[in-house]
Amino acid sequence: MARMNGRDAADRTSGAARPDPDEAAAAERAAVGRGTTSHAREMGRFFLVKLVILALINALGLFVVFSAWQVGHWGVLAAMVVILVVANWVYFSRRMIAGKYLFPGLVFLLVFQLFTIAFTAYISFTNYGTGHNASREDAVAANLAQNENRVPDSPSYPLTVVSGPDGELGFAIIDDGAVLVGTAEQAFADAPDASITDGDVTEVPGYDVLTFGEVLEQQNEITSLRVGFDDVDEGSIRTQDGSTGYLHRSVLTYDEATGTITDTDTGVVYTDNGEGSFQAEDGSTLLVGWRVGVGFENFTKMFTDSRLSGPFLSVLVWTFAFAFLSVATTFFLGLFFAIAFNHPAVRGRRVIRSLLILPYAFPGILAGLVWAGLLNRRFGFINQVLLGGAEIPWLTDPWLAKLSIIGVNLWLGFPYMFIITTGALQAISSDVYEAAKIDGARAGRVFRSITLPLLMISVAPLLIASFAFNFNNFNLIYFVTEGGPNFPGSPIAVGATDILISLVYSVAFESGTQQFGLASAMAIMIFIMVGLISWLGFRQTRKLEEVL
């Protein structure tokens, strides 16, 4: 009795303890020096460990909160505070027993699954991509900077950064041997008493000359400083390195109040067109745009853009065919081997089984690359050595390429099916086989009526998961054929072995400019499709269990 309680208490030290009425056990524990009261018992070694770990977590969490606060990232800050509060509550509360087990998993679900999905969904409703890469503010600054041109044939001026009596920054430049000094507010004026040493201004009355170190501390202020001349149209002096000034003229000006950009040379006004660009009346836009929401445009584009909708159907059909054939071929080959090597008469079963699962241990990407090399039309091992120099276009003929993809995936995938079916076969009771034998069933009938239905109960969910995995098996396609051979003359670079996910990649990243928004929208569509298929599949598998 006492021994049992002792074990009980040890199991409970994780914080879920209830008062132990057994005095003898308490006395025993007191004897080994852990304390005598029930409360003190919880303050044992394990509690201390918990305390230390939670303290560490809290310290790390607070560090994150602090860094997030420092860079003004409020979303991360709020999420971290909530997680910390919940974590402390769950692990110090006596009642949250289930929560102690579920909390880490839930946090992972939240951060790595739900957040990712939500963020992808958010991106899919924006025009994020080339030309719409950052915020409006950044776009304004970039457009202005790109259109501030050096005045043609203007000289370069030796320049020194100075600061005025109120600390305002200014430039002192040497123009034809004379020193001119000015600030943002005050145009360049002669400074006859300034001194020049080795071609640099070293002293200007009324101003402090900044050292290089001081210049570096105010880099943003200095590079954005413009000092003009009396004649405003002449342009203004700016510097990029703090030691040379160039005369620049800004072609564009931004009007904060109206939010428009005006071209001062032509008078054209560019206004915000609501699609993340500055647009003139004639429809021309400034080069740099920004990220805005575009509603369902990315989703409708898949069906309305003729360049996309054309190859979309054939890719969709091949995706389903590929995923289905991959599962079917690997499953039946795996099952065949499993049954064959499950037979007691086979010698050396363990060795053979170990060898058979080798491809499973091989990294998929590497296998893809190796197979691509083996199947090369002219130099591949298969054509050159095995087939005696036959130039069979394994990867460049549309149908052979499809066959090669299925073949390579068969090689990669059958060991997995072999492992799971071997396990499932061994779980089938030998009683049913005996009964079948007594009833006089032949091997084919036994397989169809007993082995396969019983196998399906445990394996069907895995087959659905395998289907979902192959539906998005980007690595295989990309590393074996890159989706090729391309459809000749197709308006986007899509090939005969492209599946949906590799189509997304080639449309969004390889066909011209990067389109994160469109890629996210297509990824969401695929996600919904796979989710739907898996849900339907899992519903069907329940029916399989009726054979029991």
Next chain:
Amino acid sequence: MRRSIVITAAVGLTMALAACGGGTGSGEEETTAGAEETTEDGGSAGTLTIWADEFRAAALTDIVAQFEQDKGVTVEIVEKNFDDIRPEFITQAPTGEGPDIIVGAHDWSGELVTNGLVSPVELGDVAAEFAEVAVNAFTYEGQVYGVPYGIENVALVRNNALASDTPATFDELIAQGQASGAEYPVLIQMGEEGDAFHMYPLQTSFGAPVFATDDTGSYIPELALGGDGGTAFAEYLASIGQAGSGVLDTAITSDIAREAFANGESPYMITGPWNIAPFTDAGLDVSVLPIPSAGGQPAAPFVGVQGFYISSYSENAILANEFLVNYAATEDVQVALYETGDRIPALTTAAEAVSDDPIVAGFVAAGEIGVPMPSLPQMNAVWEFWGVTEANLVSGVATDPAAAWATMVENIQGAVDAA
């Protein structure tokens, strides 16, 4: 067991969130804080962050040390895979956590400028010290966006053991190659996806440049690769492809071409300076020559220029400019960068310093009639259609070369319009 899950979960979560928090901040506060700390000594401030690939990073070490010593600042070189620099810069720069300077190719400029990610660089008087083509390549819509360091273009590389004098036309060159008894008369890498870059000299020799140019020689987004010249080139490709004389083959990838040439299986190869080292390592005696014309007009290769960009989100613009204009644009640095990748220095004096090498001189001569690769953002789409169509012509999949070429022009036009 349960605890270990909790620990792992909590640590993982905190780290993930810390990464999120760190990755999306503006970074402004941090820099200011750093600047305040160093106000007292007045001599040092700022940390300059440079993204470079492994070769460039190694070549920059000396000059960076010099710069740190001169200016009392810290420079951090972050090594990245060359192909990762552009996409990572595009997504990270707007968060304020990107680098101050990146090392990249000039044809990125269109995309970077369209996204507002890079600042114009005023080269000032230094501009004249660079090869004109290098500065032009980094010019986008009238502004210079980078400090160039290396120029590269393809040329005809000859294995002197198999051929000694090179004829003036490509047809004669093929005939000579076939007569030499080598396995391949001439090697041009392409692969199943095609390689329009290496094929471009042949294309220009038919008078079909990819884009039209304005009076100043800069590209305008108007396709010029169609027309009679384009059709003639398409037919020529098919005639020397797998269904024709078999000179070109889509199975020849860059690796296969390099190895075959290094093994002495071909007298000629059209390739760039990056492949010379494997050839000389293999003990070949090679010469570098201009590419003979196939269509009667000069065979002008694309010129690619490598250089440094300054992020428009940089908090250290002055430091970055100082480093690029006054340190990176010096002869020593440009020669050091040349030695890592064999690209011809963009700085004229540095190029002269290394031009005793006949191979360098050969590439320079071949590149003299070259034109910069267009840097319009739509080029990604152009490359894809272009390469695949050429591969289809060579493999014989496209049975009607003129029609296949016309479809390609149409598709490229569609991609350019859609972007």
